[in-house]
Amino acid sequence: MKCEVLSNVFLKERRLLLDLAVPAGFAAASPGQFLHIRIEDSCDPLLRRPLSIHDYCASGKKNGVVVRVLYEVVGKGTALLSEKKPYSEIDCLGPLGSGFDMEKIAGYKNVYIIAGGMGVAPLFFLVRKIMECKVKSVKCKVAVLLGVKTKNDILREKEFKDLGCQVHIATEDGSKGFKGRVTELLKEKLQPRSIICACGPKPMLAAVSEIARSNNVPAQVSLEEFMGCGLGACLGCVIRTTSGYKRICHDGPVFDSSEIIWKD
Template structure:
């Protein structure tokens, strides 16, 4: 499908916000799903690249919505994407993949959103869905958002999360803002202070964690969730071949065998993944 580019601007060094005009059918898109982009006019990269859906919002155009993608220039594919101009087109498939499951939110005592680096990309859409969900109790619509980055200049979406009513905490590896350390250190610090509130509750009722970031970070989130008897859903960052589950190029070991990140994920229950190879 060819999508019109509305905007593609730098918001910070190496980070851009891309806006695409998409069909009204994207209203059913779920947080954690992605689009798969092909870069026409170039055989390098030859494969499509996955990009998390950062937001879906209203458009002035009839029967259209605006889809936003937050991305970082890291290689040839994203370098090509950063050069795309408004009024040009982008070849995309989507929305694809299995997103975050929000059904357990009303029963959870507390909701934590944990973002490592560019992991904020799909998690803003998640926080927005919670804020707009009347089925969720008021306190669940305003989750605690933990953002981790190398420096204060690398922090993304802090204001945007606050505008949704979220409580936002920050950790930086160099200590330039917030807690000095990783975002998982910040999560442990907060849970230690509140652990008595969830004591004696069954798993999932003490709280739910939604996380996206590097694989080592997500493995640490699983260990923390297990210790504090919390449910954790994690969105895996991975290169994909077809994006449809046919090529088996992005598999991960789980307790029920190998699963395809593009088709069965990218969101999984953290307890289902075999983290140690």
């Protein structure tokens, strides 16, 4: 499906926000789902790139919808993507994958959103939808914990605050907020009757899972993984779970943390 580039702007070094106008027939997205993007029409790069849906909203035009993608330039594919200009087109598959369980989240008094680095990408859409549900009488408190190496790596802090939730920062070098890892901050903040939603590097998610287990609270984690087909056919992104191997692109990328066998 061809999507038109509306804007593709640098927020900070190597991190960009891409807005795509999607055509009629594009299915409604849920928080935690992703797009599988073909960067070029040629075979270089050959494989599509999986990019989390950062937001999904009306464009202001009649029947128009915008899909927003927050991404980082980490290689040739994303470097080429960063050069895309308005009015150009990008071939997208999506929305794909299984996202966060919104119904389950709504049943908890406290919701902790844990983002490690670029793990913030799928979580803004989630928080916005939770805050919309709050307006519709779902009673819960939302706290966003952003974990980065240094304050210059912080993304979307203001935008989260504008949604009306609490935002806490953890920097490993102590340049802003709590000094240390975001998982250490979570241990300090975590309250009873809570649920955790997290995205970030695998070691961070494993630590979040252990914190959730030891405090007897549920956690939903969004896994970051390179994907071949994005549809579950190639078996290139499997993860070991308590019920056997599952495909991150198809069965996830969001899983209940208690399902995942973190140790190899």
